[in-house]
């Protein structure tokens with residue numbers, strides 16, 4: 001599917017990843033409708049392209065097929081379902097909201113995709129692997145998730161969403177595709193997002209202490225957002241017959257949180273003071289994607305390593321918070 005003349009409906013398009021995806025879709029010639037209730041997103045993330053897209057502040061927990069009929073750009077060819085708070089402090093603030101957005105949201109968007117005859121791409125997450133007992137994580141791993149913990153609203157909501165997508169493929173022949181995003185960072189993240197890269201960059205930019213949760217030995221694998229978006233687009237434009245289940249999208253280069261501080265020191269050219277905070281409940285101890293499937297299926301692999309991506313991201317955050325200093 002190339003963009004020319006095609007209409008993409010992007011939920012969560014005013015959020016961090018959505019803002020990048022919408023720009024890439026525009027570059028490829030898609031017409032774009034964004035639905036985003038601005039729960040964690042910002043209309044300013046779409047400022048200079050606002051005139052080129054159709055935006056409505058809809059909540060995907062309650063949208064219906066009627067909302068997608070009579071859109072400015074007509075029949076929808078592809079749905080990108082990104083709407084959902086993604087940062088632990090944000091998704092835990094109102095866990096019922098998070099679960100409903102994940103589950104009712106995808107249920108509504110699948111009905112819309114079915115009624116429009118559209119392909120649907122759903123943003124799943126490495127969190128479906130929970131606190132993994134297999135390392136690194138392949139798509140075939142079923143995960144280790146606490147069903148009743150503070151992260152469960154997000155993890156189990158995303159797992160249920162995957163189930164619904166898989167059943168729409170099996171029983172209703174909807175062309176629904178899942179990608180599992182591993183910790184992604186970059187410009188357009190909210191300075192108060194609360195995830196590790198934004199917290200660390202904001203602290204470094206303001207000369208404050210960098211907050212390490214726990215002892216900082218836990219690991220994550222950080223993917224720069226342009227790499228992620230390239231992967232999403234490759235999956236969106238893949239021949240239908242070649243899709244064969246969820247695809248991990250992430251950078252397989254793994255860092256402990258303490259190592260992340262060291263990389264940030266190099267990038268900022270400053271020695272950073274740190275302070276320790278308690279480790280949040282159920283915080284996964286390690287995370288690294290196996291990306292063989294994406295490499296084989298999509299010819300995709302990440303290109304931007306942490307030092308380069310963090311240099312750009314730190315400059316972005318420094319500009320965002322300069323008035324707070």
Ligand code: NAD
Pocket residue numbers: 011012013014015016017018035036037038039040041042058059060061081082083084085086087101105123124125126180181182183184185
């Ligand atoms: P984000 O919080 O910046 O963006 C989410 C967007 O969804 C926001 O614009 C928000 O206003 C919107 N939204 C939330 N609830 C909504 C609702 N009920 N109806 C309509 N809009 C709603 O987060 P992000 O990092 O851009 O994440 C985007 C998607 O990618 C999410 O589904 C998230 O679960 C997934 N994901 C992200 C990462 C990552 O590292 N960034 C990792 C795994 C999965």
Ligand code: UDP
Pocket residue numbers: 087088183194195196197199200211212213214218220257279280283284
């Ligand atoms: N973390 C940290 N300091 C922060 C924010 C997060 O040390 O200011 C840790 C957190 O405990 C986790 C890792 O960094 O082990 C990644 O956290 P984030 O919230 O970015 O993503 P997730 O836990 O969802 O992977």
